[in-house]
Amino acid sequence: MSERDPLLIEIGCEEIPARMIPRAATDLAGIVVKILDDQRLEHGSCLSWGGSRRLAVRIESVQGRQPDRDETLLGPPAKVAFDAEGKPTRALQGFAKKQGLNPEDLTPVETDRGLYAGIERRVAGSSLDQLLARDLPAAVASMSFPKIMRWADGRNRWVRPVHWLLALHGARTLELELFGVRSGNRSEGHRFLGSGPVEIEHADQYATVLEQRHVIVDPVERRKRLAESLDASSAALGGSVVRDEGLLDEIADLVEWPGIVSGSFEADFLELPLELLVTTLRHHQKCFSVQDAEGRLMPHFLAVANTDQDPKGHVRRGNEWVIGGRLDDARFFWREDRRRSLEERSAELERVILHRDLGSYAEKATRVGELAVKLAGKLGMSAEEVAHCGTAGRLAKNDLVTGTVGEFPELQGRIGGLMLEAEGAPAMVAKAVFEHYQPVGPEDDVPATPGGAVVALADKLDSVARFISIGRGPTGSGDPFGLRRATSGIFRIALEHKLDLSIRDLCDLAGGEELLLEFLRERLEKYFRELGYTPNEIRSVILVQGGKTSLLIPLTDVSLRLEAVRGVRERADFARLVELTKRIFNIVPKIEEGSRERGGDWRPSPERYEDFEDPEEPGKLLRELIEQSGPVVEQRAESKQYDRVIDSLAEFVAPVASFFDDVLVNDADRPDETHHRGEMLSRLGAILTRYFDIRELAGQADRRA
């Protein structure tokens, strides 16, 4: 029996946290596919589905039974198994009895390890039912979730209690048991609209039957329908929805039968700052805002519901009621906070502890202010701008003690900036405070204004430096103070704002020591790894000159050099350039050694170069080449045209190659010339590896992250 049918497994349970559904659905599919693969059951493609009350997987064209196979069953070694006459010994009889075989049927079989008693036999394949019943329960029970729970007698551990298990192979129900729940051909639809359990007659009908029972099992479809409803509902209100893809992802897994409820709030609330209004709707109620054609917010919201019906208007009324209350709260906090200026809050920061070894936020505010001043000065800002950066740095944390930020922690910085704006502070100061938490993550933008960049960088750098200094840096997978993310933020700000800063500058500005320097260097490597550069490409740039000076290269230059280096392997002359560089670095130490052996008093001097007997001395030609092309390389590097630097370096290939072909470089009979040639090669080597060392790129192509 090996008819091929679709396999469908659905685990029905109590409401799974929305944030865990996508990963869990994928994991379940992975588990089932792995069992099929491990058991050599052929199958087609796989679809994973999930909703609040279910995880499901559907796999096309699954074999119902493993093919039978022939195998050789081996018993004891032949010399133990057979006596002198070739008759089965007691040992073989014992083995045969245990296996239910006739001892006479076993014959000597040649194996890698020698001669054994053995038998060829046909093993019947196991059925899909048997294999899933054996392997699935344990695999599902060991699925990982961000948080699991125990229920009933406390022995079962999973994300939520399991209530039903639907297992179909075509139209046939597979017999399984999971957490004490027996499988069947019944599923359940929507908790309220689905009217109880429903039989699924064939795996093919699963999605359709559930849709009739008000459940969309495909999360992509749910998201699509939600997006359409949002558009339709906002159009009906005469506006358009304020897009928020993150929120859409979140709510698509919160409901099984997505509906959108539109409601209104008092137009008076529109006086609140935009950020506060949108965040209130999003944070507490997962609601979308609506804007008019001019991009102005309208006094409406769109909320998600797990139903498309609202026969008595309760759903709309309830949401309006709650949102009205939330906006009331937000307005209360905002008005209360506005009674005193942001500046007046400075003293209260003393009561907010940053960390027990790092004192209060008041101390941090002072440090960030000072650091922002130093940074702005170093970047060549005007005296007024420097002062603004200092003020912004000093005030940036003051909104932590406002009621609004207490209520909406994700608005930290924003509220401070908005308060300053409302107080009539200079725009640069208000903007810098407003933006100084950015970028919050890899998806977030860096601050748009130069002041914002300075204060954001100062804030993050202070955190990194101070936590490192008290030994609280990241370890392994643990990074309780988010220093890795902060450091990536520092690099992104420096790069996107083209700030002329090196790792050493950052460390010095923050008054950090070796530990900080090492941390930043390591993070820089990781940062570029994440951007897709290979370890060798990164080494070729930051390990130049033995890595000693890499800390001094401005970050923007590191980035530009990496970009140039990335393409270099594709060049036709790449291999020759590498070979040449290697050859130079091989021969120079040998020449130096020879010179040392001949005595140390000889010092080459340019005047004596002309005394060489041979006017065509090849070393002289090398010197001319260096004097001519060296400045071109430098000048191109100066103007940061690193790809053209590589072009210049490539121009050395032909003449230097013929130099090596024509001359016995290390010529014991001509010590002066040899020394001179050595020195020129050494200078050439320095030029070739000054900005990047392409020798690092030779050999096996390494992997991009």
Next chain:
Amino acid sequence: MNFQQLLLGIQDYWSRQNCVLQQPYDLEVGAGTMHPDTFFRVLGPEPWRVAFCQPSRRPVDGRFAENPMRVYKHYQFQVILKPAPLEVQQLYLDSLRAFGIDPLEHDIRFEEDNWESPTLGAAGVGWQVVMDGMEISQFTYFQQSGGRELSPISVELTYGIERICMFLNDIKNIFDIPWNANGVTYGDVRRQEEIEHSDYSFNEADVQFFGEQFGRWEGEAQRLLAREREEDGGTLPAPLVVPAYEAVLKCSHLFNVLDARGALSVTERAAHIQRIRRLSCACADAYVAVRNPDPAPAGQEEAAS
């Protein structure tokens, strides 16, 4: 449906589910979870079902009766089912019908919300139940209490009955809730108390006195837990578990007032929480050690089967 009808309705419903209809605990507590019939009864193997309305004091939420939603003291209706029956979500939804709520006319969702009480050494996994955008209940499968892993697992259902009542009556201010059918409002019953307790918690409570009291009650709890009796020339532990736990509840409330007064620094605050937690866990340990060895309190076996 007025406030007391609602309360009667929900008590009647859970009474019919074989719950012991308990009365509120007669000490200041912050939540129904602190009631000994929750805190102790979720420990150990005995089945247990209880329901009660617990006035819960949260000094930091005091708003001088000026806020339409927040109050110093609110009424929390609490249900414990041990072990949690598999159909508990359905039982909960049926309880809403007792308020006249038809799920088909509303949008009711179970959204992830894991609960933790650091002072009780307790934690659970579950949801907040959201109806039409409003949180109406906490639904928690207790995983741990008094620092002990639980088995079997109890479920705790709590209802914010003021909010539900406001919603059912389309009322925007908690003090306008009709308490009974004769025109008495929530404000008539409670306003004075709210104003005075807010004032007391934020402005008048004697910080030094409260600080001293905290230490005294902590000492009393420790003394009661360490009590021993002599037998056959040796000593055996003889803790007074319930009085010790009441001393812990005193500490908890004193801490809440000190917190509202802003009298605790961040580190002091954490240290106080730690001290209460240590006592709670010690009470739980003592309870498990000395609890009534009867397999189940009378009348409860059937309820749990």
